[in-house]
Amino acid sequence: MTAPQTLATAGPDPDLLYSEDEDALRDAVRSLLADRSDPATVLAGLESDVPYDTRLWRSLATDIGTAGLLVPDKLGGQGASAREAAVVLEELGRCAAPVPYLTSAVVAVTALLGCDTADPETATLLGALAGGNTVGVLALPLTTGPGGVAETAVRADAGGALTGRVTSVADAASAEILLVPAEGPDGPALYAVEATADGVRSDTVTPLDLTRPLGHLTFDGAHGRLLATGDRARAAVERALLAGAGLLASEQLGVAEWCLAETVRHTAERTQFGRPIGSFQALKHRMAALWLDVASARAAARNAADALATDSPDAPVAVAVAQAYCAPVAVRAAEECIQLHGGLGMTWEHPAHLFLKRAKSDEIAFGTPGRHRDALAGLVGLSAP
Template structure:
């Protein structure tokens, strides 16, 4: 009689939701830079200017040398290359560190192309062959911060099997098609374009200034994250990946972007909560700070609990992506399904408890409300992520 032996699956490690000393040091550096050069009042003045895009958002294509803010953030602090391997000029860090940067960028609603260039574009390239000179060169340029990249998909595209590309690739590598609502496309130097080629899906690199490339700026709800429609008319592309590898590279970029977007939403919510607490502690009515009234205390306490839970969800997603956990899609879906509504609710409470002042241009609260609402649609709505989560854990339709 033989006894059947079964291997016991190795349990996944417990998530690490705490911040390391290095992560806190990175946070301090990024927060100090943003406080000095991109505080909410500065961002508010920038989006009200006649310049089509904020002067803090610069690239070689948009006006010569990169802007001072982007140069300091991307190059001097080195955040643009956090996800890039050291051998290609990056820091060789993980999504945990990148999440810390996005928390601070969300807290400042900073109009920089970090999510689009340092996360989406970099992660898509990391899914290609690093030994390929084209891929390695693009990663090195993005890590240096001298090149701004953009993944040419609509900003609302969710992970979990991106739709069939709207761009067609000919056998000679020329691309034709149109992609709508691409974030930071007008400021990008390098476009990563998913396309349908003669032999299936493919991913191409296209110089944004090349012949046959046209960007049409559109006015987004969130003026701190510019959108543009991208039209390719016989533009020359350089092949990066084909087949399943191209499809998986794009989907991995979308998954990573969605997971790290939760940290940006956390930063938005944290600023709104802190600003609301500050305001209600200073504004008096009937001889008392309005924050001492029980009804407002309860509202802010409930919001604090939601923000604390959002922090746990966002950190769990960043940690799962960092360690390559097989449960990363579940963690990302949970984070997006929870953090997006919390950011919106925190921004709405900020406006409400400021007595409606956030509906005027004089206070930056409306910037956070618009960022939160736009982020709620970015890389999949909460409903889309709840639906994905139900499928991932075999719950059926939500």
């Protein structure tokens, strides 16, 4: 084993606590979701053909203004940071809300911020996404994590015509704007393509998590507007994937928190042999262990959000730690929730399956836990004996 490398000059300690503004934002989002995204409403939406809840999205993105949290004031946004976006994602995770917040307001926005924001077209796109009037997605498979874009499947000619196919793009059916990484005449490039443009086809597939639809995108000579080239395009995509992976941990935290709270509630009310089943020692131990896992996941997720918000040089480490830890915790919490609900937990009517499917889908989104552990080993200078 080699000696660990020095990552960066030591900076200020991360702030894992929630500020008053973040708590106020949480209250507003939680109140909205309690009214518009209760389990019965989510389940009813899954049985329809709509890709996401447009009414909920309008209230969340536009009325509360969460779509523009990461966008600077001068570009029409709220000028907040990844910490505030993380709070929103925690609440969305707590109800498995079917809205394209992570893909549009986080990943697509971050990719655009990595381009030349002084360019009128880029600024216009950012303003549209910040206002919640337009949904954008980064046209990469949901499983693509930081450092995972070695070569894209899309090619661009000198005139900006795109050809290629990208599979399993999250919220592709919801998008009006597609941000397409492509190999252009001068190397890596990032293009903006209208989802309804000639030469663009989106084929919806049935995913495990029905609250986050996937689609296969095919480009056959579709015209794209060039946003960035070379190292700038590569860095913009990489930064977007890092933000997506880091803030996904907050969504996973929300999933785990709901599962734990619902399990505690159920076991306190369900009785056997004249006693609540939550009073049985074996179940107490399982829920106590899960509580410790969730508390640790909260620290990891908050650390990643704070590192992204402060643009810390250790952000890649914080993100890798958060994903390596939070993803398995969310799955374990959802599995325990279903098992401790007994037969009730296996029914379609009970929402537990929504959270298991979201947790399993999130586990492979933006890189698997194993991939993030491998990345972490390289980041801190560890190698196999």
